[in-house]
Amino acid sequence: MNVVEVLDRAELNKFHYIILGITSLIYMLTAMNVMLIGSVVRPIAAEWGLDVVTIGRLISIGFLGMFFGALIFGRLSDILGRRRTIVIVLAIEAVFTALHGLAYDLTSMEVLRFLAGIGLGAALPQPGIYISEYVPAKYRGRFLGLVETAWVYGALLALLFPYVMIPTYGWRYTFLVGLLPLVLIPPVLLYLPESIRFLIKKGEYDEIKEILATNRLADKLDEIEFTMPSTKRYSVWDLFSKRYIKRTILLAVLWAALVYTYYGVFIWLPTIYSKEFSLTIVKSLEWVLIITLFQIPGYYSATFLLDKIGRKKVLGIYLVLAGIASMALALKIEIMWVSIWSIAISFFNLGAWAGLYTYTPELYPTDIRGLGTGFAASIGRIAGILAPMITGYLYATSGLFGPYAIIAFTHIIAGAIVVLIGIETMGRTLEEISEA
Numbered sequence: 067m068n069v070v071e072v073l074d075r076a077e078l079n080k081f082h083y084i085i086l087g088i089t090s091l092i093y094m095l096t097a098m099n100v101m102l103i104g105s106v107v108r109p110i111a112a113e114w115g116l117d118v119v120t121i122g123r124l125i126s127i128g129f130l131g132m133f134f135g136a137l138i139f140g141r142l143s144d145i146l147g148r149r150r151t152i153v154i155v156l157a158i159e160a161v162f163t164a165l166h167g168l169a170y171d172l173t174s175m176e177v178l179r180f181l182a183g184i185g186l187g188a189a190l191p192q193p194g195i196y197i198s199e200y201v202p203a204k205y206r207g208r209f210l211g212l213v214e215t216a217w218v219y220g221a222l223l224a225l226l227f228p229y230v231m232i233p234t235y236g237w238r239y240t241f242l243v244g245l246l247p248l249v250l251i252p253p254v255l256l257y258l259p260e261s262i263r264f265l266i267k268k269g270e271y272d273e274i275k276e277i278l279a280t281n282r283l284a285d286k287l288d289e290i291e292f293t294m295p296s297t298k299r300y301s302v303w304d305l306f307s308k309r310y311i312k313r314t315i316l317l318a319v320l321w322a323a324l325v326y327t328y329y330g331v332f333i334w335l336p337t338i339y340s341k342e343f344s345l346t347i348v349k350s351l352e353w354v355l356i357i358t359l360f361q362i363p364g365y366y367s368a369t370f371l372l373d374k375i376g377r378k379k380v381l382g383i384y385l386v387l388a389g390i391a392s393m394a395l396a397l398k399i400e401i402m403w404v405s406i407w408s409i410a411i412s413f414f415n416l417g418a419w420a421g422l423y424t425y426t427p428e429l430y431p432t433d434i435r436g437l438g439t440g441f442a443a444s445i446g447r448i449a450g451i452l453a454p455m456i457t458g459y460l461y462a463t464s465g466l467f468g469p470y471a472i473i474a475f476t477h478i479i480a481g482a483i484v485v486l487i488g489i490e491t492m493g494r495t496l497e498e499i500s501e502a
Contacts, residue, residue, distance in 0.1 A: 068291045069274065072284045073262060074203045074495045081281035085200060086209055088253050089193035090216035092152065095247040096189045097220025098227075099163045099182070102244065103128060104333040105228040105351060108340055109237045114172060118337075122458030125333055127176045129325075129450030131183020132190075136447055139188030140440010141302075144433065148196045148261045151436075152254055155192065156247045158185030163244025167237075182244075187447055189247075191426075191439040198427040199261045199435075203495045207377065207424050211369030214423035218361040218416060221332070225355045263432040263496075305430075305438055313429045314438070316487055320381070320422050321446030323480035327388070327473045328415055330453040332358070334461065334469075335408065342466070343401050353405065360409045361416040368417030372424055376492040381421040382485040388414035389477030396470035404466070415477070428491045431500035 103125055111121050135155070143151040162182035169175035193213050201209040223243075231240040259277040266274065278284040305314045335357065339350035364384075371380050391410035398404060430438035460468035491499050 069262060069266065069278075069284075070495070070497060072278070072290055073200060076202050076283050078202070078205060079282055081283065082201060082205075082209070084257050085197055086212060088250065088258060089197050090213050091250055092156065092189065092247070092254075093193045093213050094216035094220040094223070095250065096156075096159060096186060097217040098223040099159055099220075099244050099247065100128075100132075100186050100190075101221045101224035101332070102163065102228070102241070103166075103179070105225050105336055105354075106232070106237045106240055108337055108350075109232060110175070113237075116172070118458045118462045119455070120172070121337070122455040124172065124176060124179065125329075125454035126451045128179040128183040128186070129329070129447045129454075131180040131185075132187025132450060133183075133444045133447035135184035135187030135189075136191060136440045136443035138184075138440075140191060140443065141437045143192060143195060143436035143440070144264075147264050148192065148199070148436070149254060149258050150260075152189070152192045152196065152258070153251055155185050155188035156251055156254070158182075159189050160185070160245050160247040164242050166244070167239060167241035183447075187443065188440075191436070191443045194423050194427050195436050195439055196258070196261060198496065199263045199432070204373070204493060206428070207372035207492060208369060210424035210427075211365070211372050211420040214420045215362070215365035215369060217419065218358065218365055221358050221361065222355065225336075225351050225358060229351045229355070267432060302434070302437060304434055305441060310430065310438075312487055313489070314441070316484065317426055317429065317438075317442035318445040319483050320480055321426075321442045322449040323385070323476045324415070324419055324422055325446035326449035326453045327392070327476050328419070329450050330457040330469060330473050331392075331408070331411055331415070333454055334457050338461070338466070339401075342404075353401075357405065357408045357412050360412045364413035364415070364417040365420050367413075368420040372421060373492060376490045377421050377425045377428075378484055378488045378490050381418055381425065381488070382481045384414045384418040384421065385477050385481030385484070388418060389474045389481065392470050392474035392477060396467045396474060411473075425488075425491065428496060428499050429489075432496070435496075 107121055107125065110116070139151055139155055159182060162178055162185060166175065166178050166182070169178055194210055197209055197213055198206060227243045228240050259281070260273070262274050262277060275287050278287060284290060304310055335354045336350045339353045340346070368380050368384060388411050391407050391414060395404060395407035395411065398407060426442055427435055427439050457469040460472065
């Protein structure tokens, strides 16, 4: 039996749950560092006298860094390995997020935001790439969905830490929580072995045998064939080949749509509640905290459905319903209706994210899985650069209707596209999907 068949047919054991836990923590703390700026930007703006458009630009600078981080380190994970890349990017994101507290003016904050963005954009795709290459095919959707679910806990931490710390310590010390991802580096080094699919490409067969034996993934090592089922070698240009171009376009559209809509909504929510309804920053964080809690059932419902009805249906249904809720919000300006429709967006948008996070690493072969995932994520970061600025400008000129009408349209178009050109990956091995 081939070694990748062994991985895909293995019974779940302690090892699979350990890597699920660690990769979920990586994703959670990275999410916290991404979203922290949204909770802290209001007191920064008050201290430095920043207007809404300038705030949007400051947030967008981070997404520019995330664009380069996702693209560069996506490729480096295919060259250096998954585990080594994870360690590097955790260090980058943690250190430069914490250094935000030392910024002395807008320019210095923008530089630090860009550098932190490189680490954040690089870190976000890595847990999905890693765990997709170890989890058996029939459980892959569930595990990837659970890792993505960790985002909401990071988003909640990004609200809770400022809620507790800003009134007492101010915004500068609040950024010190950005160092938390550093505590994950020792567990990564101790408990996450290098990806076996990556090691096969490097010919590291002794290390593969040790990983299989240590983690009880196989019994009769002498009966295992330590080669990949396909001898084809892939390059960067295969992303745009006849076989993969449709997948590359689809993922680019989905990542752009979901990044734009998510950050267009949730980065701005604390500011919108504060300005629109004359709430203090602490009170606005309370409202956003409640709305964010509804991301949890959104994630888990989608995660449950991924291996039941498939990736395409989950993405299509949740994207369209998020779009309908966004349009409803655009037409309501009372705080209660804004909150109700924000909750609906929170539920369905984040459910769609669970589908996308599962779908992305499945669509490319091992040689270019990191690159393909990173490329898709980097396209999303371009949308992330635009979202805070466009949302800020439209909100300043047209109130809630302008930005939320665009967000509604984006959701619905993305849902239609995945239904029209997406392929279903549920229950198939990574090698089967790459050759489909």
